[in-house]
Amino acid sequence: MAGPVAYNKNNSGVKRIMAEARELRADASTEYTASPLEEDIFDWHCTIRGPAGTEFEGGLYHARIVLPPEYPFKAPSIMLLTPNGRFELNKKICISFTSYHEDLWQPSWGVRTAIIGLQSFFPLKGEAAVGVGGIEVPVHERKRLANLSRNWVCPHCQQSNFEALPDPAPEPSKPPEGDP
Template identity: 60%
Template sequence: MATATSHNKKSSAVKRILSEARELGSDDSDLYTASPLEDNIFEWHFTLRGPANTEFASGLYHGRILLPAEYPMRPPNLMLLTPNGRWEPKKKICLTFTGFHEEMWQPAWGIRTALLGLQTFMTAKAEAAAGIGALDYPVQARERLARQSRGWKCEVCGKSTLELLPDPDPERGEKREQEALPDGLKVDFHAETRKQQAEKDAAARSSTTLKERPDAPATLMEEAVAQPIPTPQLANGEESTSSATPTSSGPSVAAPIITSITSITPPQQLDQRHNVPTTTNATRISATEQKLTLIDNCIKALGLLVALLLFKCLV
């Protein structure tokens, strides 16, 4: 059995793993056997007998258990190395008590729980046999693989499955009994199917939300183009063709009046709306000055919009 020589003996995970190793080492069950590797107690190898009265009944299946550093607060991962027709060899198995479903794991469970749960899940049929790494071989193919599994040899352990888990002696009247699952462990054959459906529903809702509501910056720019700038009034109450009132020293440009972030009008719209002739010589501005004034106002308005958008992003 592995020791904690190369691991922190004060670690709660190491203490728990060594405790389970001692417990399973003294277990004389003929349904399973499991022990950690000599050089890494966070990796276990196990041999599991197929469930009785099924196409797996004559099979002996060897696999790996990978324990996280946070064990037992987080669940282990399991994989079978022996071809079996139920799961892909050398691929992590998606079960309700493995790392694929951490929300369902309970720290009170352990290696024995994982082995019993794995044996129970082997009997899942049809749509229940879903999940990552799942296979649905015909019964005849599984029976053939079960017979072949008895001579399968692990390169790490250096033994065959039959050497690791011998058959009970029929002359001694030994009887195989299926062990019950620990309290609180419910084998949900449809958990993975429901999880996949929930993920699809969430993705669909997210896609619908994005279609109904575009991104904020694009909306702001569209609204900004659609809304006008208030037209300044002259002293005599008439609309001016520009935002400036001429003085003796020349025209002075007033800052545009913006009531909100989305109140900028394109120059084309300004040209059409503000092109109102006046009869007062003092307020008439040449076409060149009008264009310069509009350009100046647009530049200032765009600068203010950019500043507001940057401020919003920072907040």
């Protein structure tokens, strides 16, 4: 594997990417985790939690977000790597905030926006909800894949989805009202 690429740290896109990486590290979420690869800051890997109340609940899904050299002025490409029953694997997904829709991308959006947007597209039905890269499989298969997704290991990161995004600790229970 090649070593890290040298970047012009004065480039506004590189500055933006580094700032987003710092922000995501400092502001940990229980819904997703994301970071650029050491060898290429334009290539991000993220793990997202399947949306609650859907057939994806309990699942953990690993995605790749590729930022263009013109980022943040051009939209990223997003590909799902974990079998999921909603998106084709390793294929660029056509949704409103990806490189398929450059005219809709806003430079104020970022990697976090793309991750949250991707998560919101999981439960939408039909190919109209997601053009290229969207698939429909039966609910029971999506639930089966959600269960299997937790132990899926990224061939690049060498980390399971569960290692990347463990379940949040349960909130401590409150004593019933009126108890001292």
